[in-house]
Amino acid sequence: MKQILWFRRDLRVEDSALLENAKGEVLPIFIFDEEILKSLPADDKRVTFIYQSVIDLKLKLLKMNLDLAIFYGKPKEIFSKLKKFGFDEVLCSVDFDSYAKKRDDEIDKIIPLKRFIDSFILDPSKHLKNDGTPYKVFTPFYKSLNLLTQSNHIEQRAISDNILLYPFAYIEVPTLESMGFKTATLPEILTKGVKKVLEEIPKKLSNYKEDRDFFYKDATSNLSVFLRFGIISPIMVFNYVRNMKDSEFFIRELFWREFYNYILFHFPNSEFDNFSGIDINWNENEDDFIRWCEGNTGVPIIDAAMRHLNETGFMHNRLRMIVASFLTKNLFIDWKKGEKYFALKLLDYEASSNIGSWQWGASTGADAAPYFRVFNPYTQSKKFDEKGIFIKSVIKELKDLDSRLFHIENGVHSDLFLSYPKAMVDISLSRKRAIEKFKEARNETL
Ligand SMILES: Cc1cc2nc3c(=O)[nH]c(=O)nc-3n(C[C@H](O)[C@H](O)[C@H](O)COP(=O)(O)OP(=O)(O)OC[C@H]3O[C@@H](n4cnc5c(N)ncnc54)[C@H](O)[C@@H]3O)c2cc1C
Structure with a gap:
């Protein structure tokens, strides 16, 4: 052989x-x-x-x-x-x-x-509902895996002792430069390596459920890039945290990754089409999209999140939800454009999680957010970054402002000398418009 x-x-x-x-x-x-x-x-x-x-x-x-x-x-x-x-x-x-x-x-x-x-942990082809169809909703999917998720240990694969190296020209290794790339400076999370990242998890777990949404804190595992490239397997992560105190909620999050992979396997068209099948007349204005990509929307939390992504390749989960809602609801731009932009920028870009989460945010997906659930970015920044720690760390022109102004529409423009754009949409009007358009689209398919 x-x-x-x-x-x-x-x-x-x-x-x-x-x-x-x-x-x-x-x-x-x-x-x-x-x-x-x-x-x-x-x-x-x-x-x-x-x-x-x-x-x-x-x-x-x-x-x-x-x-x-x-x-x-x-x-x-x-x-x-x-x-x-x-x-x-x-x-x-x-x-x-x-x-x-x-x-x-x-x-x-x-x-x-x-x-x-x-x-992934799960083989999606082997896990179906009793009626032989795939799950489409996370909670019953997760409950059905109770035996697995509650087990103390999932068996890891051993190394075969029946192998011999085939003689080959192993010495020739292409350089980054020969492939047209240069060595980029990597963020600290990646240079410190997976071992150190794992070591930090036990102390994060006890507050994970409460703190994981506060994007100015370092309260999540930072494992996504390592999982994406298989530096560590999801089974190894499961086994590592399984018997730690307060690991339940974290394990549930790991299975969102499984769920989205499962959805992409069973519904491959969800990569291209609205999972829900509705037809939406999205806003095609390219300038609006570019302002979102570049972080020039005039909404501090959106701009800080997007500029941070452009600079570092990272974006916290809560911020991903907020900018996705803003793009697809307030700007009413197709989730596929946001998905593609994230694919270009995210260090942890994973097709299944990205597609599934974008469809979730746009209310077009499996187990999606209801279409009338539109995040108010100002309420979100007040709740999760009240003192503006994250916003100030990214948008330098706002660093000396009173953080209360970040959580009010156009609040920062009470400073007349500020070089920062006016908000490109009215939050309440654009929310209403999105809800009406969704209602229209849903009727069209009835
Ligand atoms: C619009 C949008 C796009 C996203 N795109 C990606 C993507 O391309 N790649 C990606 O790995 N995650 C994606 N996510 C999910 C989530 O934002 C990241 O997995 C998480 O922010 C990574 O940080 P962490 O490792 O510290 O997460 P932790 O909170 O520590 O979670 C541990 C692990 O669980 C998994 N996980 C956690 N939350 C989710 C979730 N909601 N969906 C799927 N898996 C999850 C990840 O593998 C993560 O590493 C997206 C979420 C949204 C809202």
């Missing part, structure tokens, strides 16, 4: 489906996919992070008397070349977004592909 172990979004050696199922002669590989990379800017932080993680994986594999061949190119062409070496099969972890599915189906025709659920 000769296998290719194709590492992609599972850059680890622990709890690895690839290493568990490997047998015979193996060629572990990673491909920097030209098709994906060509749309990214030269200083994309994710590419630097993946590059460092791939080198780290190579070193870990070397310690196990294995290695990692690293390619840059089009997967189809690379596998066509590898086929000549007589490999029997390719092992990899499965991805359910449309690009990945199409790519994998093409590779499967070159060398048979064995796909494993390696980035």
